[in-house]
Amino acid sequence: MDKKNTTIGVLLLLAAFALIYFSPRPVPPAPVPGGENAAPGVTATPGSTTTPGSTAPGAATSATTALANTAFAAINRDSAEATVTTLSNDFIEARFTDSGGALLEVAMKKYPAELKHPEPYVFNALHADPILAFVNAPGLDRTALYQRVSQTATEVVYRTVLGSGLEVTRRYVLSPNSGETTDPYQIRHETTFRNPGDQPTQAMPVTLALGTAAAPKDKADHHLLLKTSFSTNGDQHFIPRSDLEASSGFLGMGAHGSKPSIVSGGPLTWAAVKNKFFASIYTGDKPANSLITKRVNFSSSPSENNFDYGISAEVQVIVDAIAPKAESALTGTLYVGPKEYRRLANTKAFKADQDKIMDFGFFKYFSQILLTLMTWIHGWMVGISPLWAWGWAIVLTTLFLKIVFIPFTLAASKSAKRMAKIQPELQVIREKYKDNPQKQQQATMELFKTRKINPVGGCLPILLTMPFFMGFFTMLPSAAELRFQPFLWAPDLSSTDTVAILFGILPLNIMPLLMGATMVIQMHLTPSPSVDNAQMKMMKFMPYIFIIFCYTFSCALSLYSFVNGLFTIGQQLVINRMKDPEEKPAVAGPGGKVIKNVTPPKKK
Structure with missing residues (x-):
């Protein structure tokens, strides 16, 4: 029976492995003109536009495709007549357009679009609207050409006049490279509405675009992290792109079709749209009324490739009624840049908890502590050896945690060792009182008391370390600091360390295999309190199950687990060499009472 169960377990593992690696995967589309990697000033090929909520030209009409793909906003093509004005500092190149008087896109000078290529990553390169463009506002939106009133190295001003005579001026100021109360990725925004007439205007709602986030084009499928x-x-609240997609629910419960948009009520202190590493965050001086989330189709027709879809966000704000010869203003600060916790946690430049955009989840405090510690160690390592500095920062942070938790892990290991030693005696108690659970429990507890063993002593110390593991688990995969950072053979710590493709389809990832090897060694070194044969075999399979689950994890997370395992192996070797005081076996007596044999005194 045991051999049969083992065979079934192996077959299930192989089936799971095959399901992961042989099932269809989304593939990044080929670069298109005006795409993420387009050169500065290059716009997409002019073409027809569609309004939000409609399908793109050439949409398929099949019922299945329509269910999955009809509810999206199409990408808008930029006017060939638009003039682009560029403001830049050492960190970003902000490209503004007079088509809507808004921010067309932002190039990140410190972050390349692709590994080993110098072209910068461009946020909002493919988009439904320019950032901070008015949406669905005739005369003000992206179809309206504004007049560029002035331009300096750090400022640009646009102006237009509506048919009603209302004057609209849009001013953008780029932050300097350094400043106590600003960040170089921030842009100050001011839109002023002036009423030159003799009659007051009514208060009106307007909608501002926050940009469109697309999945970074690398070998990992990061579309799951597209969120507003x-x-x-x-x-803080997060809306993943999947909430807009058709879903069959769980066993039919919660099933729904595609949604054209999701509206979230305010007041909103800040609102954002983001992918795995970058975000556009708008913080108005006055709270916005609501956030509108939409799915964006980058293709000319519905597609089953997840990379063909992005996510966009819009905020609705109210322009107050304007008295004659008076004016009203919408003002705020826009951040378009990397999701760097240390940067966003600067309370002088960010005063509204914008660092919560990191979305670390339930273990966010542990993630914040670990990322802060890792960033500090990285700064120290750069001064010593810039080569592989982030990789060494992960290694040293892991070792620091292991050293801090040595007392707890020692207690857990010693408890497991003592529990393993008394297994024969526990088995005697189980056999003797197999028909009387109450007496069996009483005798077991007496044995624990006699041998001074805490039955949960091996669990509690481990539970204390779990939040830090989960903190690493949620922090490492989405830390922008690790993007395209090499370590040893791995070119990118934020992705898998694939060194070859076996049989043309199976990636060979080294670090997860090393991690699994340490788990197997730990399994053989750690005393097991169980004597159940089936349970022992299941425990032996656990490392291989973990390898399958962790095989596509980022190299950074696998590196942490590998270093953690190496340290644990060394620690266990030391513990196994430690000698415990010898005790004579305790025998369970009548009524469950444990009688301890006393070693006779030595002869003189």
Whole structure:
């Protein structure tokens, strides 16, 4: 029976492995003109536009495709007549357009679009609207050509006049490379509405685009991290792109079709749209009323490739009624840049908890502590040896944690060792009182008391370390600092360390295999309190199950687990060499009472 169960377990593992690696995967589309990697000033090929919520030209009409793909906003093509104005500092190149008087896109000078290529990553390169463009506002939106009033190295001003005579001026100021109260990725925005007439205007709602986020084009499928988010009343909320897609639910429960948009109520302290590493965050001086989340189709027709879809966000704000000869203004600060926790946690430049955009989840405090520690160690390592500095930062952070938790892990290991030693005696108790569970429990507890063993002593110390492991688990894969950072053979710590493709389809990832090897060695070195044969075999399979689950994890997370395992192996070797005081076996007596044999005194 045991051999049969083992065979079934192996077959299930192989089936899971095959399901992961032989099932269809989304593939990044080929670069298109005006795409993420387009050169500065290059715009997409002019073409027809569609309004949000409609399908793109050439949409398929099949019922299945329509269910999955009809509810999206199409990419808008930029006017060939638009003039692009560029403001730049050492960190970004912000490209503004007079088509809507808004921010067309932002190039990140410190972050390349692709590994080993110098072209910068461009946020909002493919988009439904330019950032901070008015949406669906005739005369003000992306189809309206504004007049560029002035331009300096750090400022650009646009102006237009509506048919009603209302004057609209849009001013953008780029932050310097350094400043106590600003960040170089921030842009100050001011839109002023002036009423030159003799009659007051009514208050009107307007909608501002926050940009469109696309999945970074690398070998990992990061479309799952495309989200919009907002902060209201001190709480942060996140809306993944999948919420807009058709879903069959769980066993039919919660099933729904595609949604054209999701509207979230305010007041919103800040609102954002983001992918795995970058975000556009708008913080208005006055709270916005609501956030509108939409799915964007980058292709000319519905597609089953997840990379063909992005996510966009819009905020709705109210322009107050304007008295004659008076004016009203919408003002705020826009951040378009990397999701660097240390940067966003600077309370002088970011005063509204914008660092919560990191979305570390339940273990966010542990993630923040670990990322802060890792960043500090990285700064120290750069001064010593810039080569592989982030990789060594992960190694040293892991070792630091292991050293801090040595007392707890020693207690857990010693407890496991003592539990393993008394297994024969526990088995005697089980056999003797197999028909009387109450007496069996009483005798077991007496044995623990006699041998001074805490039955949960091996669990509690491990539970203390779990939040830090989960903190690493949620922090490492989405830390922008690790993007394209090499270590040993791995070219990118934020992705898998694939060194070859076996049989043309199976990636060979080294670090997860090393991690699994340490788990197997730990399994053989750590005393097991169980004597159940089936349970022992299942425990032996656990490292291989973990390898399968962790095989596509980022190299950074696998590196942490590998170093953690190496340290644990060394620690266990030391513990196994430690000698415990010898005790004579305890025998369970009548009524479950344990009688301890006393070693006779030595003869003189």
